[in-house]
Amino acid sequence: MQSINPITSFFSPAGGQFGLVNITVGQSSSPEVEKDVLSDVASYGKQIGQIADALLAVIEHLEAHRDDVIGDDGAIAILKDMMHAVATVKERHNRKACRPKRR
DSSP: OOOOHHHHHHHHHOOOOOOOOBOOOOOOHHHHHHHHOOOOOOOHHHHHHHHHHHHHHHHHHHHHHHHTTTSSSSSHHHHHHHHHHHHHHHHHTHHHHHHOOOO
């Protein structure tokens, strides 16, 4: 569970942390590990982005070798559309973007 509410978190005098964005890790089995990964390795967005890029590479490799290897019920098309949208935002901020191939 992740709770990010910049408005109430910023103006709330209680909670022990004062800032624009406060992240509550929630029910982690090891909150210290979670905190260290976020501060020392990568944010949730960066981790998800790397996973999405790797998944996209696998999907495109499979599609290139056999059209029917993936039973596409629309989920892959939705992922690709989302990846294009993310790539557009990244490029707008002059960041490297992994863009799926269009079929």
